Amino acid sequence: METIADFEIRHSQFLDPQGEPQDTLPAFAEDADTLQTMYASMLLARIFDTKAINLQRTGKLGTYASCLGHEASHVGIGAAMRPEDCLAPSYREYGAMLWRGVQMHEILLYWGGDERGSDFAGPRHDFPFCVPIATQCLHAAGAAMAYQLRGEPRCAVSINGDGGTSEGAFYEALNVAGAKKLPVVFMVINNKWAISVPLELQTASRTLAQKAVAAGIPGIQVDGNDVIAVRHWVERALERGRRGEGPTLIETLTYRLSDHTTADDASRYRAREEVEAARELEPLIRLRRYMETRGLWNDEREQACRAEAIEAVDLAVERYINTPRAPVTAMFDYLFAELPQGLAAQRELAVRRAGGGAH
Amino acid sequence: MATVTLIEAVTMALAHEMARDERVIVLGEDVGVNGGVFRATAGLQQRFGAERVQDTPLAEAMIAGVSVGMAAQGMRPVAEIQFEGFVFPAVDQIVNHAARLRTRTRGRLHCPMVLRVPYGGGIHAPEHHSDSPEAMFAHMPGIRVVIPSSPARAYGLLLAAIRDPDPVIFFEPKRIYRLQKQDVPDTGEALPLDVCYTLREGDDVTVVTWGAMTYETLKAADQLAGEGVSCEVIDVATLSPLDAETIIESVEKTGRLVIVHEAPQSYGGGAEIAAVVAEHALYSLRTPIRRVAGYDTIMPLFRLESEYMPGVARVIEGIRETLED
Incomplete structure (x- = not known):
């Protein structure tokens, strides 16, 4: 007997939870403005998220899926993509969507029960929210086929969670992308919980990145609470795609600090201690500490940034609340x-x- | 002028549209080098290349899903599902995505894709190769269900389906793929969707059908004509959205309605047509509506399939009973 196939899965982290660099940072991280913008985007996503939950609790919004804890994974994806690339999200990746130009009032309209929320002012070619799990992986693969056929240097990016990796559509997308060398990046945001089902009941796989192995495509695991790592590896994967070298699977390790949605109560199925421990690893602290140590951030900047975000969110809420219901004809038209x-x-x-x- | 079978007309329409519109992409299992298990895509890969005629991995949800993705990004995919028995994994993509992308995004994205699905019994095929699931899809808003019943309509309706800006499930009656030849000029002229085609005018009874059953229905009408019975035969062609008007007008003229389909009777296309006629033309009916359909059983393996499928005798029987009521 001989070994005819073997694989290894690598894990990448640039900033540890305390904001200490673990590796030489990629070039984009040397630019203060880039780091500050990514931090501001994560903070905006969090403030938006808090507001949206409040709106739901006070009866002004329907069921809402929180992004708390996923900010680095989401913003890292958005920041790595070019405008002409195409995002096929699932339903809580606000950090990525907002970076790409989706408006906060549009996200509120969607969860507020109005299809106009998916009629993004921009980017017009991105796919809307996708509630049926992992089905969007195939849309990203199909979009990538379109770009490949037309010879356009563009990539598609799909995002699903750990639960989504159990779906047939996920495997089918990876497989066809590998077979046809499609310019697509499959993002798996591993937040450890698929509503109440923990990862160890989801799969016997040691990592989700290794799901790439069977499809014959590269897979890597990155610290999903490290926005620098996420952005860096998504950028690398997108470059591969644009060069015609095919698809990549990226697993980002993070944690869902919130309930699954506002209709869920996570305390029924997971221990408070686990959540508290995860909170120590959350993504904003480490980037803020890293920037503070280097004089790129301070309390004054934090307050200003926060105030700006709150104002923007309040404006979006006002716009959402003041949007009258669509005419009944919209159902037909x-x-x-x-x-x-x-x-x-x-x-x-x-x-x-x-x-x-x-x- | 080309004298072609129904399946050759499908190939002709695909080739015509691929030559006319470079956004048109053919994809599916074995559609490339092999030209399709029924030969519907024969010669297309040689002519248009492996990029525009793509053999895919064996995964129907994938075929439908990447078609949605491609269509949303400006292509015109025409995907083949090898047999109707394998369409079910694709239903998620058809119902949850293709059918509602335009609605969900308020027109920002839309889904101009065609899913070609050979369907129906009568070719002594193995298990899971002979069903008629068209009504399932007709029940789903946002998709068109189109079924040709002759070479000319296969050509014209497929062209229309590919050019339509919205998703179409194009069920091809495999039993009549090679049953008859017709002169079909390759003019590129599409036939209208969403309308019924009156194949034969008559005064005594309206017989509504689609797909392969048009063949038996026309034969039955021929035979009954010898007995002095005048049948109006309507090919529905687009099962959804239904052109109820043509059917209602015909029933108002004849006062009798028989619906013929191969699919199981209950909740089939016939049920909807009967309901529409009952709602709009009940007082024109001189006799009760009658359905001639498959039994509400699992489609049997082929030793019994001729017992399952309504043949000419059953159609004649149905029409006679309606006349005698």
């Missing part, structure tokens, strides 16, 4: 490019009923 004749009667009926106030 986006079903097809043109309304089939048979649906005209139902549309008229809906208008009449809505007008009568008896809906």
Whole structure:
């Protein structure tokens, strides 16, 4: 007997939880403005998140999926991508979406029960939120096929969680991307919990990055609370894709510090101690400490940045709250490019009923 | 002018549209070098190259899912699902994504894709190769379900499906793939979707059908004509959205309705057509509506399939009973 296949999975971290560099930082991290912008984006995502949960608790928003704890994974992805690349998110990656130009009031509209929330002012080509788990991996693969066919130097990026790696669509996407060398990056945000199911019940795999091995594509695990590591490895993977070298799977290790959604109560299935321990590792502390040590950040900047974020979030909330409900015709008018004749009667009926106030 | 079978008409339409529009991409299992298990894509890869005619890994959800992704980013994928029995893994992508991408994004993205699915029994195929699941898809808002029943309609309707800006499930009745030849000029002229085609005009009874069953239905109408019964035969062609108007107008003229389909009777396409006629033309009916359909059983393996599928005799019987009511 001989070994005919072997693999190793590498883990990358640049900043430890205390903000101490563990490795030579990538070039972009030498730029103060870049670090400050990434930090500000993570802070904005967190403040937005807190506000959204409050809106839900006070009856002003529907069920909402929090991003608490995932900020570095999300912002790192957004920061690594180019505008012409294409994001296929799942449903809590606000840091990535906001970086790419999605508006906060749009995200609120979506969770507030209004499809217009997915009619992003920009980027127009990105995929909307995706609730059916891991199905978006295939959309990213398909988008990458389109770019490959047209010879465009663009990549698609999909994001799913640890639970999503159990889905067939996830494996099918990795497999076809490998077979066709597609310019796509599959991001797995491993936050340890798929609602109430812990990772060890999800899979016997030691890592999720090694799911790449069976598809014949590179896989790497990075510290998902280290925005520098996430951005760096996503940038590398995107460069590979643009060079025609094919897909990459990146697992980011993080932790869901919140409930799954506002409809969930995580205290039913996980210990407070575990959450408290994870909180020590969260992503904002380490970048802030790193910047503070180097004189790039201080309390004054923190306060200013926070105030700016709160103002922006408040404006978005106001815009969301003041957006009137869409007309009832919207149900019909986006079903097809043109309304089939048979649906005209139902549309008229809906208008009449809505007008009568008896809906 | 080309004299072609239904499947050759499919190939002709694919080739025409690929030559006309470089966004059109054919993909699926064995569609490339092999030209498809039914030969629907024969010669296309040689002519248009392996990039535009792509053999994919064997995964139907993937085929549908990457088609959604491609379509959303400006391509016009025409994907083949080898047999209808294998379409079910793709349902998630069809129902949750293809059908509602336009609605979900308020028109920002849309999904101009065609999923070609050979369907139906009658070719002595193995298990899971002979079902008629078209009504399942017709029940789902946001997708068109189109079924040709002749070479000319296969050509014209497939062109229309590819050019349509929204997703189309194009069910191809495999039993009549090679049953008859027709002169079909390769003009690139599409036929309209969302309308029924009246194949034969008549006064005594309206017989509504689609797909392979149009063949038996027309035969039945021929035979009954010898007995002085005048059947109006309507090919639904687009099962969803349904052109109810043509059917209702016909029933208002004939006063009788028989619906013929191969799929199981309960909750089938016939149920919807009967309901629409009952809602809009009940008082025009001189006799109760009758369905001639498959049994509500699992499609049997092929030794019994001719017992399952309504043949000419069952169609004639259904029409006669309606006339005698």
